[in-house]
Amino acid sequence: MRPSSDRLTAPSLTMWKLWSLVPGLHWLGFLVAGHRLQQQPWTVAGGVYAALFFLPLASLPTGVGVPVSLLSWLAAVVHARRSERQYANLVPMLNDPYHRLQSLSEVEVAVRLGLVVDVNRASVDDWLRLPGISIRQARSLVSLTRAGVQFYCLEDVAGAIGAPVEQLQTLAPALRFCFYDPDGAELPVRLDPNLASSEELANLPGVDSNLAQAITHNRGQHGPYRDLADLQQRLHLPPKLTATLLHHIQF
Numbered sequence: 603m604r605p606s607s608d609r610l611t612a613p614s615l616t617m618w619k620l621w622s623l624v625p626g627l628h629w630l631g632f633l634v635a636g637h638r639l640q641q642q643p644w645t646v647a648g649g650v651y652a653a654l655f656f657l658p659l660a661s662l663p664t665g666v667g668v669p670v671s672l673l674s675w676l677a678a679v680v681h682a683r684r685s686e687r688q689y690a691n692l693v694p695m696l697n698d699p700y701h702r703l704q705s706l707s708e709v710e711v712a713v714r715l716g717l718v719v720d721v722n723r724a725s726v727d728d729w730l731r732l733p734g735i736s737i738r739q740a741r742s743l744v745s746l747t748r749a750g751v752q753f754y755c756l757e758d759v760a761g762a763i764g765a766p767v768e769q770l771q772t773l774a775p776a777l778r779f780c781f782y783d784p785d786g787a788e789l790p791v792r793l794d795p796n797l798a799s800s801e802e803l804a805n806l807p808g809v810d811s812n813l814a815q816a817i818t819h820n821r822g823q824h825g826p827y828r829d830l831a832d833l834q835q836r837l838h839l840p841p842k843l844t845a846t847l848l849h850h851i852q853f
Contacts, residue, residue: 622682750841764853
């Protein structure tokens with residue numbers, strides 16, 4: 603899961619707390635964190651704290667301006683203290699490339715931060731950041747893309763890992779399909795290679811009678827296929843044929 607642009611990382615929690623404790627810099631932590639973590643209330647608070655600190659010093663007598671500025675600083679310290687947990691939850695999303703999102707609400711936040719999975723270039727670690735994706739599924743997807751298979755839509759990913767499309771719908775905002783074709787044809791009815799006969803498999807595009815028999819024979823000798831990646835590896839299918847079967851089989 604990578605930023606959609608070259609977005610800067612956010613200050614660590616320790617640095618953010620230190621900024622809030624230094625009079626004259628207390629506003630900076632909110633301003634920077636609000637901008638980089640896409641938290642507009644923090645950005646506004648940073649501007650307010652800066653104005654309430656510097657304007658009284660410049661426009662009011664010292665006996666009045668200094669206490670007002672100090673009150674601004676104390677308010678920022680209290681605000682930072684109360685926001686520590688929220689900040690600590692947000693920073694790993696941006697700074698830690700191995701941080702796994704724990705819920706769909708975190709996925710929504712990650713998308714706002716510009717973090718997306720580039721489906722056709724994602725690593726196993728990228729896939730594992732998404733909730734509900736197992737390590738076996740992540741490895742299968744990466745194995746297929748490395749073999750030359752490209753995914754064009756959510757249905758392709760669901761078919762590759764043998765999962766219902768509905769299960770992945772909630773992750774759709776975090777997935778980027780760089781080669782998606784909006785004018786593609788509807789998906790045909792799919793066969794289960796673990797249940798279909800060799801005669802049925804021979805009707806699939808690119809599958810002749812010899813390959814159909816090899817599929818059923820391998821299935822009988824070594825057990826059912828786990829997913830498309832397993833089928834491709836066991837039968838040494840070429841990438842072009844694997845990409846074609848993606849739309850015609852399901853597990």
